Amino acid sequence: MNKYTEDDLREELKTQEYEFGFYSELDAETFPKGLNENIIKAISKKKEEPQWMLDWRLDAFRIWQEMEEPEWANVHYEKPDFQAISYYSAPKKTDPNKTLDDVDTELLAMYKKLGISVNEQKRMNNIAMDIVVDSVSVATTFKKTLAEKGILFMPISEAIQKHPELVQKYMGTIVPKTDNFYAALNSAVFTDGSFCYIPKGVKCPMELSTYFRINEGGTGQFERTLLIADKDSYVSYLEGCTAPARDENQLHAAVVELIALDGAEIKYSTVQNWFPGNAEGKGGVYNFVTKRGICHENSKISWTQVETGSAVTWKYPSCILKGDNAIGEFYSIAVTNNHQQADTGTKMIHLGKNTKSTIISKGISAGKSQNSYRGLVQVHAKADNARNFTQCDSLLMGNACGAHTFPYIEAKNKTAQIEHEATTSKIGEDQIFYCNQRGIDTEKAIALIVNGFSKEVLNKLPMEFAVEAQKLLEISLEGSVG
Amino acid sequence: MLKITNLHATIGTKEILKGINLEVKAGEVHAIMGPNGAGKSTLAGVVAGKEDYETTAGLIALNNEDISEMSPEERAHKGIFLSFQYPVEIPGVTVTNFIKTAINQSRKAQGLEEMSAKDLLQKIKEKAALLEIDRKFLSRSLNEGFSGGEKKRNEIFQLAMLEPKLAILDETDSGLDIDALRIVANGVNKLKSKDNAVIIITHYQRLLDYIVPDFVHVLYDGKIVKSGGKELAHELEAKGYDWIKKEVSSL
Numbered sequence: 001m002n003k004y005t006e007d008d009l010r011e012e013l014k015t016q017e018y019e020f021g022f023y024s025e026l027d028a029e030t031f032p033k034g035l036n037e038n039i040i041k042a043i044s045k046k047k048e049e050p051q052w053m054l055d056w057r058l059d060a061f062r063i064w065q066e067m068e069e070p071e072w073a074n075v076h077y078e079k080p081d082f083q084a085i086s087y088y089s090a091p092k093k094t095d096p097n098k099t100l101d102d103v104d105t106e107l108l109a110m111y112k113k114l115g116i117s118v119n120e121q122k123r124m125n126n127i128a129m130d131i132v133v134d135s136v137s138v139a140t141t142f143k144k145t146l147a148e149k150g151i152l153f154m155p156i157s158e159a160i161q162k163h164p165e166l167v168q169k170y171m172g173t174i175v176p177k178t179d180n181f182y183a184a185l186n187s188a189v190f191t192d193g194s195f196c197y198i199p200k201g202v203k204c205p206m207e208l209s210t211y212f213r214i215n216e217g218g219t220g221q222f223e224r225t226l227l228i229a230d231k232d233s234y235v236s237y238l239e240g241c242t243a244p245a246r247d248e249n250q251l252h253a254a255v256v257e258l259i260a261l262d263g264a265e266i267k268y269s270t271v272q273n274w275f276p277g278n279a280e281g282k283g284g285v286y287n288f289v290t291k292r293g294i295c296h297e298n299s300k301i302s303w304t305q306v307e308t309g310s311a312v313t314w315k316y317p318s319c320i321l322k323g324d325n326a327i328g329e330f331y332s333i334a335v336t337n338n339h340q341q342a343d344t345g346t347k348m349i350h351l352g353k354n355t356k357s358t359i360i361s362k363g364i365s366a367g368k369s370q371n372s373y374r375g376l377v378q379v380h381a382k383a384d385n386a387r388n389f390t391q392c393d394s395l396l397m398g399n400a401c402g403a404h405t406f407p408y409i410e411a412k413n414k415t416a417q418i419e420h421e422a423t424t425s426k427i428g429e430d431q432i433f434y435c436n437q438r439g440i441d442t443e444k445a446i447a448l449i450v451n452g453f454s455k456e457v458l459n460k461l462p463m464e465f466a467v468e469a470q471k472l473l474e475i476s477l478e479g480s481v482g
Numbered sequence: 483m484l485k486i487t488n489l490h491a492t493i494g495t496k497e498i499l500k501g502i503n504l505e506v507k508a509g510e511v512h513a514i515m516g517p518n519g520a521g522k523s524t525l526a527g528v529v530a531g532k533e534d535y536e537t538t539a540g541l542i543a544l545n546n547e548d549i550s551e552m553s554p555e556e557r558a559h560k561g562i563f564l565s566f567q568y569p570v571e572i573p574g575v576t577v578t579n580f581i582k583t584a585i586n587q588s589r590k591a592q593g594l595e596e597m598s599a600k601d602l603l604q605k606i607k608e609k610a611a612l613l614e615i616d617r618k619f620l621s622r623s624l625n626e627g628f629s630g631g632e633k634k635r636n637e638i639f640q641l642a643m644l645e646p647k648l649a650i651l652d653e654t655d656s657g658l659d660i661d662a663l664r665i666v667a668n669g670v671n672k673l674k675s676k677d678n679a680v681i682i683i684t685h686y687q688r689l690l691d692y693i694v695p696d697f698v699h700v701l702y703d704g705k706i707v708k709s710g711g712k713e714l715a716h717e718l719e720a721k722g723y724d725w726i727k728k729e730v731s732s733l
Contacts, residue, residue, distance in 0.1 A: 428570065430570050431570050431572060433532055433554060434566065434569065434570045434572075435572075435584075436531075436553065436555045436558070437531075437554050437555075437558055437563075437564050437566075438580070438584035438587075438640065438644065439555050439558035439559050439584050439587045439588040439591065439644070440555060440583055440584055441553075441555045441587065442555075444583065444587060448572070448575055448579075448580070448583055449575070451574070451575070452572055452573055452574025452575035452623065452624075453573065453574055454574070455574035456574075
């Protein structure tokens with residue numbers, strides 16, 4: 001029998017007439033490349049989704065087809081071929097024959113520097129974990145505690161089935177399908193992500209992290225996260241991992257929506273360390289993310305991000321300060337080295353009265369990289385007494401990199417108070433020599449200076465994350481000063 | 483302890499040091515004086531290993547070991563400390579964190595374990611008391627927003643914490659009022675011992691009223707043109723550097 005290839009399958013897909021029957025036969029781990037309505041139907045079928053979800057996806061797909069890839073960002077890259085991507089990959093299973101000896105030694109060395117446990121290393125490389133009582137009990141206790149408080153925390157696909165009323169009520173309300181090219185694409189094809197609901201008045205007793213999410217099969221290419229904090233609740237959510245993620249998927253387009261109802265507080269922390277490409281600028285992930293939250297009356301959303309990975313980053317975690325007295329915060333460290341490009345920042349949209357926002361952005365550029373801050377502070381006509389404070393600091397290492405700042409300020413209310421501070425500095429040879437003279441070698445000196453520069457943001461991260469993030473900054477900049 | 487033999491150094495194509503000979507023994511305090519542009523700070527920089535300078539001839543030996551090819555941090559690990567004329571700011575890095583890093587890097591180079599938090603704290607307490615330093619000062623960012631006096635006291639505090647064999651004080655008196663000068667000088671005097679040595683680089687005699695040198699050297703046009711005891715400093719103060727210049731040109 002001739003080998004049945006992906007090309008054959010693609011041909012067949014083009015000519016398939018009946019809608020679902022074929023796909024139930026299809027038990028492939030990975031879908032054929034390309035994107036069309038049939039692929040979206042197949043994704044929906046795989047996920048056993050209700051009809052409304054499929055309709056929603058198809059609508060997004062139609063919108064996406066009408067859209068053009070944006071070009072306004074200060075990044076240059078070869079545009080992805082959307083027909084050359086496979087849009088579904090089954091969660092990776094652990095390979096019983098694989099051991100840590102099969103893992104790239106360079107990667108293992110990196111784990112060691114980051115102080116990542118052996119079990120964690122195995123998890124990240126899809127190696128079956130040893131049965132450790134601790135980790136099992138942690139997970140169990142974790143699940144139990146959350147259930148007692150009525151907190152829902154599960155993969156988004158599970159939520160679509162189990163809590164359709166919540167998903168239907170909120171999904172796409174903050175980042176609509178029509179929002180932008182990548183958000184539309186994500187809406188059509190997302191296969192993974194988290195759903196979280198904190199009931200009224202509940203203070204989530206622990207940091208929620210994707211690490212603890214049960215039944216999680218690695219991070220997806222098109223992630224979709226929906227987090228709802230009901231009235232007067234509190235949650236701190238951690239996303240990402242400090243370990244380097246060598247993903248073969250070149251394009252990542254995630255959507256995150258946060259809803260803080262009256263009096264609620266959401267703290268959302270991210271460490272992004274996707275493969276940045278090699279020193280020559282080959283390979284690396286394109287990270288095009290839409291993150292946005294809405295703050296109702298007296299509520300607060302705080303975004304904290306440490307971005308060290310990806311070849312190209314395009315990301316603006318934002319807050320819509322809809323209710324009176326709402327607070328939005330954005331704390332960011334973006335590191336670019338070698339040929340990396342980052343265009344990142346935030347949008348603070350002041351709609352309610354007495355709304356406040358704070359933006360602290362720290363950009364660090366080394367090598368031949370380009371690092372841009374892009375931010376919008378918008379005060380609408382009815383937003384009396386809105387206040388914003390923005391501080392953008394750039395640190396340059398060497399002479400071949402670039403730092404750029406694109407702040408946009410729009411105020412339509414005379415009572416608005418908006419402050420913007422910006423600095424650009426360079427790690428000086430005199431600073432390095434000063435450290436050297438005290439016995440501190442150049443690599444360590446740079447780490448010290450960079451950590452000092454980033455301190456205001458690092459302090460906003462949950463403790464254990466902050467320590468890892470600090471190490472990550474050091475590793476990302478290794479060898480950046482010759 | 484330190485032996486400099488026929489040291490020549492250039493910056494770019496310009497020769498700054500033109501054959502320096504100097505020997506400093508343990509327990510001694512040497513003062514190097516001279517007019518602006520004589521090469522005083524260059525000498526300090528070359529001994530500490532600053533890369534802006536190129537050593538074209540000569541030897542620098544510390545305890546009979548040639549250090550002239552070593553990196554600045556290796557020299558620091560061997561016990562050389564330079565108190566900077568213009569200490570740099572490192573925003574966001576506290577004085578304590580900086581000193582902790584410096585101590586542990588040196589310990590690491592010597593194959594020792596990191597200093598425990600308890601020991602470090604004890605040492606900080608002790609040295610801060612010795613130098614009359616308010617410990618609140620230690621949680622501020624290194625040199626950021628420090629007054630001239632605070633910067634120099636911070637240098638001496640680091641000297642106290644790192645306990646080097648040889649301390650080079652480069653124009654430590656510049657920019658200090660008389661009270662700050664006395665505090666800094668007292669600090670240095672308290673840290674002096676028979677096992678370490680101090681080189682004071684200064685333009686004026688006034689610091690030497692507080693830290694009394696065993697030897698005074700006059701540096702002029704890249705060479706040590708005159709050496710003597712502490713009375714030489716007074717003579718310079720009275721007669722000015724023109725006297726030296728005339729004496730040199732008449733040779």
